[in-house]
Amino acid sequence: MAINGPGPITLPPRDGLSPGPLSPPAPSTPGFGRSSNPLSSKVTTVLSNPYADSEFRESLTLLDERGIGNSAETRRQLRLDVQKDVIESNGEIIKEFGRVAEQLRRIGTTIDKLNQSYQEMKSHVTAAHDATSSTLEEASSLMTQKRNVETKQQLLKAFREHFVLSEDEIASLTSTVETVDDHFFLILAKAKRIRKDCEVLLGFENQTLGLEIMDQTSKNLNQAFQKLYRWIQKEFKTLNLENPQINSSIRRALRVLAERPSLFQSCLDFFAEAREQILSDSFYLALTGTSASGSKDHSVKPIELAAHDSLRYVGDMLAWAHSATVSEREALEVLFVSDGNEIAKGMQEGRENELWQFMADEGDGPPEFDAVKALNELVDRDVSGAARILRQRIEQVIQTNEETILAYKLANLLSFYRFTFSKLLGDEAVLLQSMINLESEALRQFRSLMRDHIATLQGEFQHTPSDLGPPDFLQNSLEKLTAIMQTYDTSLASEGDREADFQPILAEAFDPFLAGCENMARNIRAPSDSIFLINCLLAAKHTLTRFDFAAGRVARLQSTIDEHTARLAESQYGFFRTESSLSPLLDALAPLSDSNKEDVAKVAELDAAQPEALTHASQNLDDFLPSAVMDAMENVKHLQDAVLAREVTEEAADRFCSDFEHVEEMLIYADELVEQEGRRRAVDGQERPSLRALFPRTTGELRVLLS
Incomplete structure (x- = not known):
């Protein structure tokens, strides 16, 4: 039955009533409410179900699927059909459950059979287990032993690889036939590691194995270092330090050999002796153009022939020595120091290993190794032979020199190279000491020549x-x-x-x-x-x-x-006083003061202030003043500094004018005082001559004439 929207619902007729549309219930009346109550309740129940309810909607959908029309017959059969469907459905369900029960009965039978089989198998397994238990235990024990043996084999293999050198490795390490290459250094490093790791074995109660391995490894190491020592000595004989690409194997070998300080020092001694001879021959060749064997080298310009004077000769020799020292230091720095501080580390390790030697020598622990100091010492030893020849030649030049300036220039040149070599080799170098001694000798020769020159x-x-x-x-x-x-x-x-x-x-x-x-x-x-x-x-x-x-x-x-x-x-100043004839008057008036009336009164009583003396002094001053400056300059005509001669004369003249000014003031004050006394003596008819009339010169006139 179709439902279209929320319109009025048509129900099938009931109790023979004609079907008709359902309308909302009208308000009940007292007479009709009781008779229509069941239907109204039913209708109300149906209408109260919301269409949104899923069950109600599904019921309506089911009715639509059945294609049931809205008829009286259909409405009468609807309940019966539904009940019939329900009964049929229940019957189907019962039938299916019967089948399930049958299957469950079959499953139960099967499970019983399985349980029975299981029990039989369990009994067979138990019997078999009882029969094979001893065999299994024996097999398990054998497997455990096998695993233990395999573990021991692995440990033994690892132990042999770590602590034991093979025959080939021992041969490569100790045999002189085998070359010193990277393989040798790898085996040597392995041997050193073995000896160090043996300290772990010595920590156990049974130390026999560790002692035996350490003893054998130490023997192999000693032979290896001896082999390395001899190989380095052989390489040193053909080593070319002038070649910038020095063999890296030599550098590596030296760093390893440093772990044996005694062998390393012996190698250095051998190397120093060889280089000393080479540099001595090179210096002799540079001096003479002839090698130590007597053969001429035309490619070399001999210093002895190229130097035209003693200073050039000494300078060329010192320049060669400096150049050779710098080249030697650079080459040895590449050989011994360029790759970090490896030699110092090796030396320190070796000194710790040979501690007993240093304690016997010094009574203390191993000294700190200074790579730069060791390098300086080695370079100094290498050039010591050439330094001896240099010292002899320079001493000969100094002793035969008879020129004072040349002697000092030689000393200054030696001072320059002394300062240079001190920066290059340090303050303890033998070459530097030679420079110091030669410089002192040159200065002694300079002083000797200077004293001889003074004596002549x-x-x-x-x-x-x-x-x-x-x-x-x-x-x-x-x-x-x-x-x-x-x-x-x-x-x-x-x-x-x-x-x-x-x-x-x-x-x-x-x-x-x-x-x-x-x-x-x-x-x-x-x-x-x-x-x-x-x-x-x-x-x-x-x-x-x-x-x-x-x-x-x-x-x-x-x-x-x-x-x-x-x-x-x-x-x-004395010349001005004396030649002007004013010295007596200046001396007489000098202790008197113009501010003291008693001193002024004494002026007229002085012998130098008497009329005759003043007249004579005034006449002599007039004669002196016209040529006074020229006469005074004549006194210092030999003074080669004309400006200084004039300054000296002007200073004396200025001082003379200052003294004359004092004389002038004293005479003026004396005349004033005499005039006052003369007015009093005028009653007696006595007169006093004026001092300024006898000595009329003024200070201004004097300064003009002496300027």
Whole structure:
């Protein structure tokens, strides 16, 4: 039956009533409510079911599927059909459950049979287990033993691989027929590891195995190091240090051999001896162009023939020694130090292994290995042969030299290379000690030649030049000193020590000549002695001023010049006083003060202030003033510094004018006082002559004439 929307629902007729649409129930009346109550309740129940209810919707859908029409017959049969369907469905279900029960009965029978079979099999298994239990236990024991044996085999194999060297490995490690290659070093490293790991075996109660393995491994290691030692010595004989690509195997072998300090040191000694001979022959070839065997090498230009003077000869030899030392150090640095600190580590390990040797020698633990110091020592040993030849040749040059400047230049050149070699090889190198000794010998020769030169000049120290200028020996010494100072200025002396280090040279090359000039000045009358010394000191100052490391000596020279300048100014001042005839008057008035009336009153009573004396002094002053400056400059005409001569004269003249001003003031005050007293004496008819009338010159006139 179809349902279309929520419209009115048509139900089949009931109790013979005609079907009709259902309408919502009308309000019940008292007479009809009781008779229509069942139907209304039914209708209400049906209508109260919401269409959204799933069961109600499914019921309606089921009715649609049956295709039931809305008729009276259908409505009467609907309940019966439904009940019939229910009964049939229940019957089908009962039938199916019967089949299930039948199957369950069959399953139960099968399970019973299975249980019976299981029990039979269990009894058979139990009997079989009882019969084979002993065999299984024996088999299990055998399997366990097999596993233990296999484990022991693996342990034994691992132990042999780790702690035992094979025959081939021992042969490669100890046989001299086998070469020293990477395989050798691998086996050597394995042997060292075995010996170290044997310390673990010695920790067990049974130490026999560990001791036997360690003993055998130590023997193999000793033979291996001996083999390595002999191989290195053989390689050293053909090693070319000039080749930048030095064999890496040699470097590796040296680093390994460092673990045996005694063998390593022996190798170094052998190497040093070989290199010393090679460098000595090379130096001899560079000097003479002839090898040690006597054969000529035309590709070499001999130093002995190329050097034209002694300084060039020594410089070329030192330059060769420096070049050879630098090349040797660079080559050995590649050979011994370039790959880190491996040799130092090997040496330290070897010293710890051979601790008993160092304790017997030094009574203390192994010293710290210094790779740089060891390298410097090895380079120094390599060049020691050439250094001996160098020292002999330079000593010969120093001893045969007779030139003072050349002796100092040689000393300065040796000082330069001493400083260079100290930076290159350290302060304990034998080559550096040779440079120090040669420098000292050159300085001794310089001082000896300088003293001999001074001794030959003793006669010249007695003759003073007529023009009071610097003597020839001083000028020559200053020329030599200039050359020496120019040489020293190019040296490597540090800034703080330059002046102090040069003082001994000044003491030898300058002070004796200046002292000779001072001795000569003692035999000369003043002011010529001061003029002579000032000329000498100015020449010396001019020479030393050009060099900053002589600033202290220049300051002392200037102080001495100022002292003699003051003496010269005092001499010029005395000349003005004496030649002007004012010295008596100046001396008489000097202790008197113009502010003291008693001192002013004494002026007229002084002998130098009497009319005759004043007239004579005034006349002499007038005669002196026109040529006073020229006469005074004539006194210092030999002073080679014209500016200084004028300054000295002007200072003396200014001082003379200051003294004259005091005289003028005292005479003026004395005249004023006499005039006052003269008015009182005018009653007696006495008159007093004016001092200024007798001595009319003024200070202004004097300054103009002396300017």
